[in-house]
Amino acid sequence: MTSLPQTPLLDAVKFPADLRMIEDRDLPQLAREVRDEMIDAVSKTGGHLGAGLGVVELTIAIHKVFNTPDDRLIFDVGHQCYPHKILTGRRDRIRTLRQENGLSGFTRRAESDYDPFGAAHSSTSISAGLGMAVAADLSGSKRHVIAVIGDGAMSAGMAYEALNNAGALDARLIVILNDNDMSIAPPTGAMSAYLARLASGRTYMGVREIGKKLTAYLGKGFDRAITRAVEHARGYVTGGTMFEEMGFYHIGPIDGHSFEHLLPVLRNVRDNGQGPVLIHVCTQKGKGYPPAEAAADKYHGVNKFDVITGTQAKAKPNAPSYTSVFGESLVQEARFDEKIVGITAAMPNGTGIDKLAEVFPSRTFDVGIAEQHAVTFAAGLAAEGFKPFCALYSTFLQRGYDQVVHDVAIQGLPVRFPIDRAGFVGADGPTHAGSFDTTFLATLPGMVVMAAADEAELKHMVRTAAAYDEGPISFRYPRGEGVGVELPERGQILEIGKGRIVKEGSKVALLSFGTRLKDCLLAAEDLDAAGLSTTVADARFAKPLDHDLIRQLARHHDVLITIEEGALGGFGAHVLHFLATEGLLDQGLKVRPMVLPDVWMEQASPDAMYAKAGLDRAGIVTTVFNALGQKGLGLGAAG
Ligand SMILES: Cc1ncc(C[n+]2csc(CCOP(=O)(O)OP(=O)(O)O)c2C)c(N)n1
């Protein structure tokens, strides 16, 4: 009779070195405990649950077999790294995940030696891993580099650029393709179908077959071409031709929840062979937690939830979310104009494009995690007279920037860019903050750049973008719910380059670009009460600027504040440039541009982040008082 291991094993496993002391036969128990710990932690913090649940065995097996952190383990995206955090000395802080001052929801170099490469945007792991593998070769080190990448992340161009380079360099890189047949939504595209064929044309490789394959692998070092030919002849190659043809040794598909499969493969790869290897591992997103397994989204990202029922906490919204207002407005406009099409890069729900897909499936395109392609695909559609809405998060549009410049803007093509998640997003922290889009778009000749101040404005901007055919146009709006203003039946077509005065005053002018408008209105109440009659204006456009409005504000006020949810170099910079060029700074006007601070702001609630950045009601009041050289009012931070 075998004795049962002590419970809980996890208490004895603080670091991978402890894990390496555990018998192989006890690993399934450790996996159960890691799952339980992770479910409990995420039930209290919210966060990315499904992906981590799917890689518990894989994570344990990698740390068991490889000598991390000296061997480098890179997780693509990093949203699946919670089991890794639990096993690498961070279990005691796991209930601070994604909270203010807590652990990051992604891998982070600054957080641990076990996170050799930070991530959050997808499909970077093979490139980074290849760099590390080449660095190891150059410095004569024998370390292993392992990149774990999901099937969704494998749809992005960067991953292929890296595979292409790795195959040619013949560097010692181990890529583990974690295929759970899911992205955030069900995966799309030919690559996804190809992986599905590899995994379903046959059941998993059996232990015996893995053995045969690995035997072939041992010989591989001598002559890769001969080894491959022999394997084909013996029928040991079970697919993976594409990876093989790219110069990778391909093993799999294997069962990523079976230590019996994982351990021998990883040990053999560790101990033998050379050159790049790709291990195709099949897993189930949400594995081991029935509510996650049963959910359509596999609990990709969840709010706090009840562990017994899986029911997620829902905050009662006071207003519809910007995303839903965008999605519904787009459907409305698409009913009027059959040239309107929608594009998302693997974020149908997150961007609200799923609403268009429900009504007009043939006019909606999920291109996978492929932002560069999404932009140029939209350019092609626009060149043929269609009206593409290429809906991306601000942070992910960064990846398609050259395409915006070269394929869209230079050719003056009327691609519409709805930009969601503008400004701080909260728990996802600095990697996901939408900080730079106004800066990098408003600098482009011919680009129209808008920001919605509230959900009604967003409706107007959707209609305006649909109607505008003269070139590219963008409109940004934040994560979360709107302000609660009344929504018009249908949006109006805004005059391009015209802002609006929301409240008139005479001494102080607050010129807002985006949803700080509500804080400006609150600040104006405080300023008026202090005898500083305040005008509040909504710029609507960062490009073209409303020159008349800016002239008027500059000439008739003592202080002009610009405010935006974006980095230095955006709206405020354009206003200052205009004021300086027009000589409007020469007469004593006090101008203070308020932008996101020039630091990587750590995760917290968006409100807390804006307060820290000084971009809230109190911060605005303080800025005005400082400009006037007066003391504050004793209003929170303003005092
Ligand atoms: C460049 C980029 N675009 C979009 C995203 C949003 N995103 C995060 S995870 C994810 C799905 C990833 O799927 P996969 O790699 O298969 O991992 P899984 O969640 O299935 O484990 C997406 C689209 C991102 N992180 N980076």
Ligand SMILES: CC(=O)[C@@H](O)[C@H](O)COP(=O)(O)O
């Ligand atoms: C990991 C990732 O990039 C996404 O899952 C992201 O966290 C989604 O963010 P939202 O919750 O704002 O859609």
Ligand SMILES: [Mg+2]
């Ligand atoms: Mg996946």
